[in-house]
Amino acid sequence: MFLWGTATASYQIEGAVAEDGRGPSVWDTFTHEPGRVRGGDTADVACDHYHRWPEDVALMAGLGVNSYRFSIAWPRVQPHGKGAINQAGLDFYDRLTDTLREKGIVPAATLFHWDLPQPLEDEGGWLNRDTSYRFAEYAAAVADRLADRIPLWITLNEPFVHMVYGYALGTHAPGRTLVLDALPAAHHQLLGHGLALRELRARNAEKVLITNNCTPVWPASSDPADLAAADAYDVLHNRLFNDPVLLGTYPDLSAYGVEIDCVRDGDLDLIGARLDGLGINYYNPTRITAPTGEGLPFEDAGITGHPTTAFGWPVVPDGLRELLVGLRARYGDALPPVYVTENGCSQPDEPGPGGTVDDQARIAFLDGHIGAVEQARAEGVDVRGYYVWSLLDNFEWAEGYSQRFGLVHVDFATGTRTPKASYHWFRERISRR
Numbered sequence: 001m002f003l004w005g006t007a008t009a010s011y012q013i014e015g016a017v018a019e020d021g022r023g024p025s026v027w028d029t030f031t032h033e034p035g036r037v038r039g040g041d042t043a044d045v046a047c048d049h050y051h052r053w054p055e056d057v058a059l060m061a062g063l064g065v066n067s068y069r070f071s072i073a074w075p076r077v078q079p080h081g082k083g084a085i086n087q088a089g090l091d092f093y094d095r096l097t098d099t100l101r102e103k104g105i106v107p108a109a110t111l112f113h114w115d116l117p118q119p120l121e122d123e124g125g126w127l128n129r130d131t132s133y134r135f136a137e138y139a140a141a142v143a144d145r146l147a148d149r150i151p152l153w154i155t156l157n158e159p160f161v162h163m164v165y166g167y168a169l170g171t172h173a174p175g176r177t178l179v180l181d182a183l184p185a186a187h188h189q190l191l192g193h194g195l196a197l198r199e200l201r202a203r204n205a206e207k208v209l210i211t212n213n214c215t216p217v218w219p220a221s222s223d224p225a226d227l228a229a230a231d232a233y234d235v236l237h238n239r240l241f242n243d244p245v246l247l248g249t250y251p252d253l254s255a256y257g258v259e260i261d262c263v264r265d266g267d268l269d270l271i272g273a274r275l276d277g278l279g280i281n282y283y284n285p286t287r288i289t290a291p292t293g294e295g296l297p298f299e300d301a302g303i304t305g306h307p308t309t310a311f312g313w314p315v316v317p318d319g320l321r322e323l324l325v326g327l328r329a330r331y332g333d334a335l336p337p338v339y340v341t342e343n344g345c346s347q348p349d350e351p352g353p354g355g356t357v358d359d360q361a362r363i364a365f366l367d368g369h370i371g372a373v374e375q376a377r378a379e380g381v382d383v384r385g386y387y388v389w390s391l392l393d394n395f396e397w398a399e400g401y402s403q404r405f406g407l408v409h410v411d412f413a414t415g416t417r418t419p420k421a422s423y424h425w426f427r428e429r430i431s432r433r
């Protein structure tokens with residue numbers, strides 16, 4: 001069964017940040033620091049999904065999706081990031097899981113979508129190897145409770161983005177600006193993935209994936225310097241995360257004057273253990289040129305000549321086909337079935353007269369990208385699912401509530417949900433298959 005779904009993440013939709021024993025996460029800390037998030041927005045309430053989840057499940061049932069990808073908030077399950085398990089936190093996901101199943105919607109749970117318990121950050125966060133072991137302990141507790149009813153598990157969401165924005169550039173929590181010294185955050189996340197994978201297997205989880213955000217890399221010209229820069233970017237963005245989980249090796253970084261010096265014996269065996277699928281999030285390709293100054297071995301050249309989203313990201317549906325076919329070409333039989341665990345766009349959606357949201361640009365975006373998935377399948381790539389980011393307009397990290405990605409509009413003053421035109425379009429689109 002091909003999975004058609006929508007995706008969300010705990011911190012972006014739940015709110016209720018201090019309820020039923022939830023502890024603080026790095027994102028609670030970050031959003032409450034001045035100047036971090038546009039407009040000073042926080043996710044203290046967000047979509048209030050923690051209270052309105054029955055309405056949100058009903059919206060998905062009305063949409064006709066057969067799967068839902070959500071994330072579990074570690075600080076609800078383990079408020080201190082270690083030690084005692086907070087059963088009230090797990091109860092929330094238990095109820096959600098059962099209700100989804102009653103409606104015929106396959107739950108797909110992500111264990112880490114960036115909301116690290118603050119007490120672990122206080123001990124170094126993902127720069128500290130101990131966090132990998134803490135993550136496995138948390139994964140085991142969640143699986144003890146839910147592995148019998150959740151068939152699809154995603155250990156980490158986009159470790160690249162979490163490393164780069166959270167630890168290298170500081171535009172996301174925890175706000176560190178270590179540039180290339182952020183690399184241990186990559187290895188420790190991946191080690192956490194490998195250790196959690198082992199715990200999930202021990203508890204008979206049906207399918208385990210990791211979700212990497214991948215981008216096709218376009219050299220700005222055929223000049224050898226641009227080609228070399230594009231290759232360097234591909235290594236850092238894509239291969240640094242895909243190679244270890246699919247091949248059990250890291251790409252060679254020595255040409256760029258860096259190394260991952262925290263790898264210990266046995267780590268890559270854990271990280272490279274067999275996966276049941278690779279989750280990929282696709283938003284857009286990246287065009288790369290040779291650097292003009294010292295520092296990083298590449299520069300983003302920007303993409304012109306394509307429509308853009310409200311965020312300014314280029315809309316290139318064929319990039320998704322290119323990415324999928326490229327993964328198959330690079331990894332061959334080492335590539336497990338692929339699930340597109342996120343794809344979508346922000347648009348300036350506001351209700352028009354009569355209260356409807358006529359988001360034709362989102363419809364065009366989704367139509368093009370679903371077409372690209374079908375082409376990739378026709379070209380031999382085993383794609384098993386497609387999840388729209390997102391079900392609801394939600395808290396878009398450093399952009400606060402200013403970027404709307406939902407099939408369903410949310411009025412953040414009242415919490416009112418209004419399905420957009422794209423919601424009705426997607427229902428039609430998936431019922432036709």
Ligand code: GBH
Nearest residue numbers: 009157158161213283284312313314389396
């Ligand atoms: C995902 O990250 C996250 O998983 C999700 O939580 C988030 O809400 C969603 O996407 C939307 O942002 O500068 O034009 O080259 C996406 C990671 C990183 C993808 C930035 C697009 C830059 C586009 N994104 N990237 S551009």
